[in-house]
Amino acid sequence: xxxxxxxxxxxxxxxxxxxxxxxxxxxxxxxxxxxxxxxxxxxxxxxxxxxxxxxxxxxxxxxxxxxxxxxxxxxxxxxxxxxxxxxxxxxxxxxxxxxxxxxxxxxxxxxxxxxxxxxxxxxxxxxxxxxxxxxxxxxxxxxxxxxxxxxxxxxxxxxxxxxxxxxxxxxxxxxxxxxxxxxxxxxxxxxxxxxxxxxxxxxxxxxxxxxxxxxxxxxxxxxxxxxxxxxxxxxxxxxxxxxxxxxxxxxxxxxxxxxxxxxxxxxxxxxxxxxxxxxxxxxxxxxxxxxxxxxxxxxxxxxxxxxxxxxxxxxxxxxxxxxxxxxxxxxxxxxxxxxxxxxxxxxxxxxxxxxxxxxxxxxxxxxxxxxxxxxxxxxxxxxxxx
Numbered sequence: 570x571x572x573x574x575x576x577x578x579x580x581x582x583x584x585x586x587x588x589x590x591x592x593x594x595x596x597x598x599x600x601x602x603x604x605x606x607x608x609x610x611x612x613x614x615x616x617x618x619x620x621x622x623x624x625x626x627x628x629x630x631x632x633x634x635x636x637x638x639x640x641x642x643x644x645x646x647x648x649x650x651x652x653x654x655x656x657x658x659x660x661x662x663x664x665x666x667x668x669x670x671x672x673x674x675x676x677x678x679x680x681x682x683x684x685x686x687x688x689x690x691x692x693x694x695x696x697x698x699x700x701x702x703x704x705x706x707x708x709x710x711x712x713x714x715x716x717x718x719x720x721x722x723x724x725x726x727x728x729x730x731x732x733x734x735x736x737x738x739x740x741x742x743x744x745x746x747x748x749x750x751x752x753x754x755x756x757x758x759x760x761x762x763x764x765x766x767x768x769x770x771x772x773x774x775x776x777x778x779x780x781x782x783x784x785x786x787x788x789x790x791x792x793x794x795x796x797x798x799x800x801x802x803x804x805x806x807x808x809x810x811x812x813x814x815x816x817x818x819x820x821x822x823x824x825x826x827x828x829x830x831x832x833x834x835x836x837x838x839x840x841x842x843x844x845x846x847x848x849x850x851x852x853x854x855x856x857x858x859x860x861x862x863x864x865x866x867x868x869x870x871x872x873x874x875x876x877x878x879x880x881x882x883x884x885x886x887x888x889x890x891x892x893x894x895x896x897x898x899x900x901x902x903x904x905x906x907x908x909x910x911x912x913x914x915x916x917x918x919x920x921x922x923x924x925x926x927x928x929x930x931x932x933x934x935x936x937x938x939x940x941x942x943x944x945x946x947x948x949x950x951x952x953x954x955x
Contacts (some may be wrong), residue, residue: 590637608674613856617664621682625660626820629672631735632665633762633853633861635782635868636835636875637685637707637805642848643831648952655930659820665856667761672736676700682813683824685781688804689734690918692912696921701814702934704825709741712784713798716769717778721798722748722770724755727775730768734761734920737778738802739911742918744778744798752918763857766790781871783857783868786864792877801878806909809934811837818938825942827951836876842869844955854924 606848608614619627630641641663644650654661662764664681666672670691677699684694685706694700713721721744731737738759742752758774762783768774770791779787780803807828814821835841845870850861861868912930915921 587749604732610673614666614671614675620662622660623817624658624820625662626683626817626824627662627664627681628824629664629666629675629681630671630685631668631687633782633849633859634805635849636847636872637657637709638852639835639842639845639868639872640706640828640831641685642845642852643825643826643834643951643953646787646848646951647827647830647834648954650823650947650951651832653823653826654820657819657823659817659823660737661820661824665852667763667856668732668735671891673699676808676810679810682810684808685805686808686831687739687914688806688908688911689736689739690734691806691808692833692908692930693769693913694808695930696925696932699811700808700933701811702806702808703814703821704807704828704939704948706807706828707875708801708804708878709735709781710799710801710871711778711780712796712800712802713741713744713776713778714769714784714794715798716793716795719778719795721745722750723752724748724776726754726756728756728758728773730758730760730765730774730777732762732880735780737780739915740800740803741778743911743914744800746914769794774785781875782861782864782868783859785867785871786859786861789864789867790859822938822942825939826946829943829946830948830951832876833949834953835872837950839869839873841953844953846872863906892926917927923948 630637632638644661645663650661669684670693672681672684673688673690673694676684676694677697684691684700691700691702695702712748718724718727724745729741731741745752745754758768758777760768762779765779765783766787767776767820769787776797778784784796785801788796807824809821835845843865846864846865850865850868853859853861892935909927912921912925912927916923916925
């Protein structure tokens, strides 16, 4: 109730996606950015009419975001997914949002059931016990862009913009630390992605961080901008509101299966990726008025890179689930693992309560569902009617 493309074998793809879920369980007009307290009055979100029907699953997704939006757009068009939802009596709706913290706001209010968000907002909401993290949705890149700055260490004293609380925010804080700077060494300019291009063009900021494809597209629109630093350090996760997921397990499994099929379909050909790039460009216009449809080649290149990175993080491609589970466990929450380091960093910066321990978060990462879905899937790839 509500208040690339080298084509990997199908088995490799589903195992990597499923085991990445297990790994975490085991261990452009310028406008003022809307603050978190005003989100239900947000000029876009206020028009969202969320359903009170228990069998309507509404999922928030930051947009534009490669390759997450590519996967979601394929899921929307997957005939196998539509048939499965009809069979079990559910409807799934995706809503575009500015960034992960905005999605979390509506999740905590019980207005939506699911989210596909980055690592920083996922760890935050999981630490509060609101969600169950079901799958790794993607691994992608975040970038630092400027006009006049050429080294990250030269950010000292500069005005740096970022979507507050997003993976781009975490990336900036971590990058400063790596460069021997503190967060007090820069002038913080939190703002939504839709405002950043005008801000840097009008000399109101000196640099910005953003998750892709925004950073790359801004450098294409304004060639005086350049990327200083880029990192494949960000994860996207599919989360379900904990209370809802426990009551509607079959529907959650159907969503996970659609995700796996979408990845398989995208990796079949560059043509498929181009089609998904066009779909995501159209959807992104609802949030950020960028002419993404002029940059299909760039969108496809970023997505291809992301998908290859998702496969690469699992370890050498093998078929055994238990091997993937072991490697994945070592990869993340053990000391020194990617997610463990991020978790400790967010605690240090005050985004997560300092008394939280890894086991307090691990219990909210699903141990088995994605693996079971991958094993029992009858249709391997999305069925797209052109």
